[in-house]
Amino acid sequence: MNLRALEYCVEIARQGSFTKAAQALHVAQPALSMAVSRLEDELGVALFNRATRQISVTAEGQLFLARAEACLEGLAGARRELQDLTQLHSGEIRVGVPPMYGIRHIPDLLMQFRARYPGIAMHVIEGSADDISERLATRAIDVALLESRRVEPGWESVLLGSDEMVLCVNEHHPLAGAESLSADRLHDEPMLVFDNTFLQRHLLDTFCSTARVRLNIALESNFVPLVIAATRSGMGASTLLRSVQEQEPGLVGVSFAPAQFMHFNLCWRADEYLSQANRRFIDTAKVFFQEDAGSPLSR
Numbered sequence: 001m002n003l004r005a006l007e008y009c010v011e012i013a014r015q016g017s018f019t020k021a022a023q024a025l026h027v028a029q030p031a032l033s034m035a036v037s038r039l040e041d042e043l044g045v046a047l048f049n050r051a052t053r054q055i056s057v058t059a060e061g062q063l064f065l066a067r068a069e070a071c072l073e074g075l076a077g078a079r080r081e082l083q084d085l086t087q088l089h090s091g092e093i094r095v096g097v098p099p100m101y102g103i104r105h106i107p108d109l110l111m112q113f114r115a116r117y118p119g120i121a122m123h124v125i126e127g128s129a130d131d132i133s134e135r136l137a138t139r140a141i142d143v144a145l146l147e148s149r150r151v152e153p154g155w156e157s158v159l160l161g162s163d164e165m166v167l168c169v170n171e172h173h174p175l176a177g178a179e180s181l182s183a184d185r186l187h188d189e190p191m192l193v194f195d196n197t198f199l200q201r202h203l204l205d206t207f208c209s210t211a212r213v214r215l216n217i218a219l220e221s222n223f224v225p226l227v228i229a230a231t232r233s234g235m236g237a238s239t240l241l242r243s244v245q246e247q248e249p250g251l252v253g254v255s256f257a258p259a260q261f262m263h264f265n266l267c268w269r270a271d272e273y274l275s276q277a278n279r280r281f282i283d284t285a286k287v288f289f290q291e292d293a294g295s296p297l298s299r
Contacts, residue, residue, distance in 0.1 A: 001042065003075070005035040006068045009047055012036065013057050013065050073139075077273035091277035092121040096132035096144040099198070099224050101264060104243040105289070106145070113284045120277045128197030128222065136269065142278045147199050148263040157267035158282065160289040164242040165200055165260040166253035170234050173252070180257040183211035190218035190236030192227050200239050203260050 011021040012032075022029040040047055047061035057065060083091060097106055110122055125132070125141060129150045136144040137152070151157050167186075169175050175185065186208060193215065194201045208215055218236045221227055231238045232250050241262070245253035266285050268274055 002035060002039065003072075005039040006072060008032050008035050009039065009061075009065055010069050010072060012048065012055060013061070016055055018055060080275045081273065083275075088117055088277060088280065089119045091119070091275060092123060093143065093275075093278050093281045094123045094125070094141040095281070096125050096127065096135050096141040098129045098132050098146065099126060099222065100200075100241055100244055101145055101147070102126075103224070104241075104247065109285055109288045112288060113281055116284065117277070117280060120280075129199055130197055136267070139269070142274065143266060143268050143281065145264060145266055148265050149199065151265050151267050154270055155267045156270045157265040158286060160264050160266055160285060162261050162263045164255065165203055165239050165262055166242050166245055166255055167237055168228075168231050168240045168245050168248075168251050168253050169237045170232055171250055171252050173234070173237070175237065175254055176252040178254050180255040180259070182257050183208045183213045186215065186237070187213050188216055191215050192219040192221075192230050192236045192238040193217055194224075194227065194239070195220055195222045197222055199262065200241075203262075204239050207256060207260065 008021065008025065008027075011025055012018055015021045015024060018029055018033055018036075022032045025032070036047065043060075043064065045060040045064075046058050047064060049056045049058055106124070110124065113120075114122065123141075125135065127135070129146060132141070132144045132146060133150055133152070135141045136155070145160075148157075148159070167175065167181060175181060175189075178185070193204065196202070205215070219227070219230055227238050228240070228244075228248055228251070230236065231240075232248070240248075240251075240253065242253055245251050266282055268278065268282070
């Protein structure tokens with residue numbers, strides 16, 4: 001049985017098209033179609049319905065391709081294990097980081113990791129927590145930095161530390177001198193909020209709805225620099241992590257009452273092979289955050 005034909009079939013099922021699969025695999029479509037036809041002849045069943053322009057997988061194809069994909073993943077893991085025997089002179093890590101979580105810490109961590117393992121290529125992807133979670137679940141990345149409430153039960157994870165979500169205002173704002181504030185202090189306050197892809201937004205909504213306070217939204221965005229700039233200009237108040245606010249001149253952070261903390265985990269898929277490069281990255285991250293004991297994310 002031809003492994004390349006198995007790869008072709010799995011990609012056709014993903015793409016729903018022979019043409020798109022050929023493009024994704026960088027092969028000529030006639031060659032792809034011929035390989036699939038030969039495999040179907042060998043198996044004695046049709047794997048795909050070709051009656052319409054939209055290709056679909058037959059019942060027999062669904063059964064076969066589920067096993068085939070698992071076999072291909074196992075072989076890919078075996079290849080990675082063999083590559084790891086080169087003592088990390090090469091390899092790669094694929095890390096997902098939601099916006100803001102890594103602003104304070106991830107650049108320094110990556111520079112430290114690069115200094116120790118210069119042969120390992122680093123691929124860092126930023127996206128919403130939902131996007132990063134999906135990428136980890138679908139194996140588009142190997143490791144993800146996520147808030148604890150976003151970690152799926154079937155994943156392995158290690159707690160790196162905590163950070164506080166604070167209300168941020170410019171230094172001339174009437175709330176800048178407050179030691180802490182309850183939800184009722186936000187009544188009628190123009191708010192610069194992140195969209196619903198941010199866990200901070202959910203925490204803020206819950207904080208206010210519990211006290212029956214309705215937010216006065218002046219700006220909603222998923223663009224962190226925009227929210228920071230608008231807060232500094234005096235357009236309104238926003239929520240940032242304490243570690244981010246402390247790096248922004250002219251911004252004051254005020255704790256909520258009760259204080260709102262977020263706990264951050266580095267997580268990866270359980271019961272699957274994780275390359276030595278990724279394991280070294282996890283070990284480096286654990287040591288890095290332990291040594292960075294003076295930062296909010298390590299308290």
